[in-house]
Amino acid sequence: MDEEKMSKVSRRTFIKRSAAGAAGVAAVGALGGTPAAAAAALGSKRRPAPQPPGQAAAQHVVAYVRAGSTGQVRVMAGDREVVVRDRDLARRLLRAAR
């Protein structure tokens, strides 16, 4: 099910989307982030409309490397998760965790 929700994007695409998502969080107001959830629940393949570039550094970002993962980094920001396939990035995160 997770795989259905996630996008498999390049690192470059992720960086673009990451910036776009920052403004998206503020735009959804009291029901922060639920358009994506609603779209998922309703079975829509569409993503929420892209938002203009914002302050990516102003929001918390969580990167998650699953045990045994080979080059896949899951990055969460606001209400979104993107999957980055980048062996070098994953390797550096794992090295930092030692």
Add this chain to the structure above:
Amino acid sequence: MSSHREAPGIAKDPVADNTDLYAFVSPDAPDTVTIVANFIPLEYPPGGPNFFEFGDDVTYAIHISNDQNADTDLLYEFKFDTTLQNPETFLYNTGQILSLDSPDWNRRQFVTVARSRKRSKRVVIGSNLACPPCNVGPRSIPDYASLADAAVHTLDGGEVVFAGQRSEAFYVDLGSIFDLGDLRPFQSLHLIPTPDAPGVDGTRGLSVHTIALQVPKTMLTVDGSDPTDPNDPKSVIGVWATAGRRKSTIRDDDGTVIETGPLVQVSRLGNPLFNEVIVPMSKKDYWNSIPPRMDSQFLSYVEHPELAGLLPVLYPGVFPNLAGLTADRADLVAILLTGIPTGIIPGFQNYTGATNADMLRLNMAIPPTADPNIYGILGGDLAGYPNGRRLVDDVTAIELRAVAGATYPLIDPSYTPDGAALVITDGTTPDSNPIPFLSQFPYMGLPGDGFDTVPPSPS
């Protein structure tokens, strides 16, 4: 316990724990359907100073499927926002709460409601609607009923919504069921016999947090029509409720909690007792995380429920016909996973297609009953469970009887149910709880107050 603490994971997260789901044609407004989704199990009314409340970090949702495919076609989402009037006090209220904007009510909660439909935009239909306080006690809240009435909100789209504390509607003898199924009215027949005694309502006097939604029927049908023909597939909706949390939680050094990522479903409820009684413990958390359309993987547990094997063992000689019933339980599959097709029960169907999916199925063309039978369809009342679920319905007895074989003749008329299958009960009724249901929306009874609630007596 219907769905209170029914899975190991959600038992540790009561704020997101969906305890019961009801869906019925509103008895006093039969052109509407009322859906009640309850959360936070076993609230003990004196439980201050931090009284019970919805989670600001939880997204609560009610899903409706109306086109025979077990997918969400109509979605209502509820998000809460909690505010402090006075950050310098430890008190819930610093004086009497006489109105929903009372300056002496310190910790207040508001709900925002959004509606989404397939192929159309999500719309916020109510913003920052006031919720009532918990029922602290008569000194703090001298007129709780009026205060709570003010938290019933009519929305622009025609829906009516209420979110707040209410008296638990589900009645059940918890102590007997979980003590090796020693149903109190039949203790003398148990494998470890004791003298028979009346049932004890284990949730009596306790509260839950209710999200109640009343929706015009014409907003629920796939084409906007008014459902008047019980045989029309468009008259049937499937309903389930969920709670979701953000995928990532960080507990930072300064005590703050940071939650990011997409929503992950942590609780789900359609038919009462499905996850609790049908699904094995090792799979309950997983079941809570998936949508109903993925329930085919649980088909074997419905076809051969563990409880059907236990009853003849726990009550020796009482269920001989059930003990010999080894066929797939197509009756339970129909009740729980597909709905009952046309031709099984005269004048009734609530079939939602071939997809195996645990949903509460309501045929909206069946009018409400003036004098409901608590055994629902088993009691000859087509307006009761498993046609939706009303607050009065004795779903524990109905499901016990169904599992015990009472409904198997629907698909095999040659089968004779055991006599006990037709009368088995846990000995509780709606009257086991002295707090009455209301005759109007939100129907759930007023919560017991903290000052006057007496704690249970230990044995």
